[in-house]
Amino acid sequence: MTQYTDIRTQIKTGDLLLWRNHKGGAPLRIIERWLVRLGTFSPYIHVGLAWREGGRVWVMEMTTRGCSPRLLSLTGDFAWAPAPQPLSREALWYAQSLFGEWTYSRWQAVMGGLGRITIGNDVAGQCAEYALTVLQRCGQIKFADQPAVVTPQGLLDAALMQWYSPLRHVNNPRRDTIYPPDLEPPE
DSSP states (O other), X not given: OEEHHHHGGGOOTTOEEXXXXXXXXXXXXXXXXXXXHHHHTSSXXXXXXXXXETTEEEEEEEETTEEEXXXXXXXXXXXXXXXXXXXXXXXXXXXXHTTTTOEEOHHHHHHHHTTOOOTTSSSEEOHHHHHHXXXXXXXXXXXXXXXXXXSHHHHHHHHHHHHOOOOEEEEOOOOOOSSTTSXXXXX
């Protein structure tokens, strides 16, 4: 498994980041994670986009707390699919404009797994819908029609086919400091 400290300087804005099931949490959260894995036939329960800013690496994501950034170094182990190029400035601004605006919808998460979701139809969504909306806006992911299944695995499959990118699993022990390896050394 690749170490986060070895690849963090290679992660660019717009790279796809995915998480597998983790242990613990409230019973409702455990059941929700189990249902996502069961319903999507995938080990991945969450997806977000990388964002490099101020010497830090963040993940832009949609969670039950809403749409916002979080330090990647605090997220634990993840899978990384490098995008062919960084997000355009316009796509990054669009992704950031949704912070605090979009709210999480458990219903849309279920509908995404059933192939019954309309992308960007409202300000409620789920993680894969957020990432897909941003990636489609800048042309990083293209579909002839609306994608059938809007899930972390569905988005990963599309990215791997269109980007010809390897998927790397990254060991990322959670850190509670802002010092290296989280912060790039000053020049």
